[in-house]
Amino acid sequence: MFSNSNKWLAGILLTALFTSKIAIGQNPEQSPITLTDVWNKAAVYNKQLQMQYLRVQGSQQQVKAARDERLPEIKANGTYARVSNLAMYEKGLFNAPSQFPVVHQFYQVGADAYLNLYNGGKTSREIQVRQTESELAQEQSNLTGTEIRYKAANHYLDIYRFRMYEKVLLLDIKEREKELEEIRQLMKNGVVLKSDVLRAELKLSNQKVTLLEIRNSLQIANQRLNIMIGQSDSIDNKLALDTLDLSSIPQKSYEAYLADANEHSFAFKISEKETALSELKLKEVKSNILPKVGLYAEYAYTYPQIQFFPYAISLYGLGQVGVKAGMPISALYQNKHKREAAKINLERQEIEHADTQDQVRQEVRAAYLRYTEALERIRVAQENILQAQENFRIVNNTYFNQLSLLTDLLDAETQLLQSRFDLTTAEVTAQLQYYQLLKATGNL
DSSP, X not given: OOOHHHHHHHHHHHHHHHHHHHGGGSOGGGSEEOHHHHHHHHHHHOHHHHXXXXXXXXXXXXXXXXXXXXXOEEEEEEEEEEOOOEEEOTTOTTSOOEEEOOOOEEEEEEEEEEEEEESTTHHHHHHHHHHHHHHHHHHHHHHXXXXXXXXXXXXXXXXXXXXXXXXXXXXXXXXXXXXXXXHHHHHHTXXXXXXXXXXXXXXXXXXXXXXXXXXXXXXXXXXXXXXXXXXXXXOOOXXXXXXXXXXXXXXXXXXXXXXXXXXXXXXXHHHHHXXXXXXXXXXXXXXXXXXXXXXXXXXXXXESBOSSSSOBSSOEEEEEEEEEEEOOTTHHHHSHHHHHHHHHHHHHXXXXXXXXXXXXXXXXXXXXXXXXXXXXXXHHHHHHHHHHHHHHHXXXXXXXXXXXXXXXXXXXXXXXXXXXXXXXXXXXXXXXXXXXXXXXXXXX
16 A cells, blocks of 8 residues: 555656656747646656655665564574594593594584564564654655755746846846937937946946846756756746736745644654654663563484484484573663663653754744745835836936936936846745745645
């Protein structure tokens, strides 16, 4: 039977493989990619997730191996030897011995079995340890998956941000080119000085250099996303969004997000599993002083018969069955410090678990405040654009009516462009902070 997490992963694998087959006959540059598509591809192709998935599989096999310890131990063995004559030193070691001939061949073939009945609960605890380690590996895989999804969202939104920057800057460059032509015409008419033309040209050149930086940053972000989802560096990802729809994000209180974190946070679950492992190891150390009881059986064929008198130069078979019991008496004094060390480790792990809970609460609080702060920045940025547009309109009219300086116009243009950049930055930051909040609560 598959667990829910394995079913979820299998579904992602099938979806991603199916969509990748469809895309074979299509030009990837013409197919918009959604953030969900990015997450699905990352779940299949990301190397960190592949390693974590293999780790989970390995831990599941270790659980099965621990359960196999309940089965009886069966061994087959054989011995073959060449035996020398029997030397009898009747007159002492320094005198020649008498040689008595013996059968020079000896061989034995047999098998034995042992079934553990009781060993202080070690087998059951070993199964519990391996099961807990398997659950821990699953939670660590979930945490890695969350971190990969957050990084993928970061790269995805970086592409969006730089493309919006490019779009805004291209529009601004087009407007500045028209404006430069108007200023040149004013200079021909003797209305403005040549210095105004030079300043406008200088600003336009700087804008084009900024455009180059934005496009290079876009290529870097695009490559990072391609590497994360297993695509070629040459693929230019077309995003399936033009604007961020932040209105669809549900608004919840800090207490609601904190309750989600206490229930779903992977970091908290990992700390819980590590504490449970420490408890099991303490119980395991305590069981070192308990007796061991088991059934055993063995049977062997031996030649010649020299174990019992009278001896016989012939093959014989001998078997026995019974109960074996042992008590590790030395563990009564050798196990003391091991038990204390395991107890101290458990206390440390409990403190670490409480510290993890504090860290999760702190992370949720910080993410929540930064998210609400980013929403406020969007509102302020929208107002700033309106103010910057009005300021630019006024200064633009006054400059071309010779009522203000070119520096005032250039400042107004810079403020308008920066306000548009700020709005894009605020929208992307708000979306990313929301994903950070989901990551902190274990819901991403």
